[in-house]
Amino acid sequence: ELRADxxxxxxxxxxxxxxxxxxxxxxRRDRSLLLQAVKRNGEMLRFxxxxxxxxxxxxxxxxxxxxxxxxxxxxxxRAEFGIVxxxxxxxxxxxxxxxxxxxxxxxxxxxxxxxxxSLLSEMLPAVRANRDLVLAAVKNDGxxxxxxxxxxxxxxxxxxxxVQQNGRALQFAAEELRCNRSLCLE
Numbered sequence: 001e002l003r004a005d006x007x008x009x010x011x012x013x014x015x016x017x018x019x020x021x022x023x024x025x026x027x028r029r030d031r032s033l034l035l036q037a038v039k040r041n042g043e044m045l046r047f048x049x050x051x052x053x054x055x056x057x058x059x060x061x062x063x064x065x066x067x068x069x070x071x072x073x074x075x076x077x078r079a080e081f082g083i084v085x086x087x088x089x090x091x092x093x094x095x096x097x098x099x100x101x102x103x104x105x106x107x108x109x110x111x112x113x114x115x116x117x118s119l120l121s122e123m124l125p126a127v128r129a130n131r132d133l134v135l136a137a138v139k140n141d142g143x144x145x146x147x148x149x150x151x152x153x154x155x156x157x158x159x160x161x162x163v164q165q166n167g168r169a170l171q172f173a174a175e176e177l178r179c180n181r182s183l184c185l186e
C-alpha cells in the first residue's frame with residue numbers, strides 16, 4: 001500500500017506536511033518522518049505516536065516552529081522549562097499548555113506578559129497581583145490594566161505606563177488618578 005511506503009511519504013512531506021495525516025500508522029511512528037514534518041509545521045505533532053510525543057528533540061522542533069504545538073506534548077515535556085520557553089518564545093499563549101510549577105515561574109511569566117500583555121486576563125489571581133508582572137503586561141498592552149489587581153489601578157507608575165502605551169487605559173485607572181492632570185497630558 002502506498003500509505004506505508006516510507007520513501008513516497010517522505011517525498012510527499014516535501015510538498016505538503018499534511019501528507020503525514022494520511023500515512024500508515026507505522027509511518028506516523030517513524031521519528032525521522034515526524035521530525036521532517038514538525039520542522040515545517042509544528043502542528044503536525046498532533047499525528048505523532050504516544051512515544052514520540054515524549055521525544056524531547058521532536059517536541060522541541062515542533063514548539064520552536066509553532067508554540068501552540070506544546071498542547072500535544074507529553075505532560076513531562078510540558079513541565080520542562082526549556083521546552084516551554086521555546087514554545088513561549090514562538091507564541092506567548094503557548095504558556096497555558098505548560099504543566100505544574102512552570103505556571104508560576106517568574107521568568108516565563110515575564111517573557112509571556114512582556115510579549116503579549118493581553119494574556120494577563122487569563123492569568124491566575126496571584127499573577128495579576130504581582131506588580132512586576134503587571135508592569136510588564138501594561139508596558140506591552142496598556143489595556144491590560146483592566147485585568148490587574150485593583151491596587152494597581154491606584155499605582156501612579158503602573159497607570160502611567162499603561163496610559164503611555166495606550167491612552168484609553170486611563171478608563172481603568174482609579175478615579176483619583178483619572179483626574180490627575182499630569183497623567184491626562186501623557
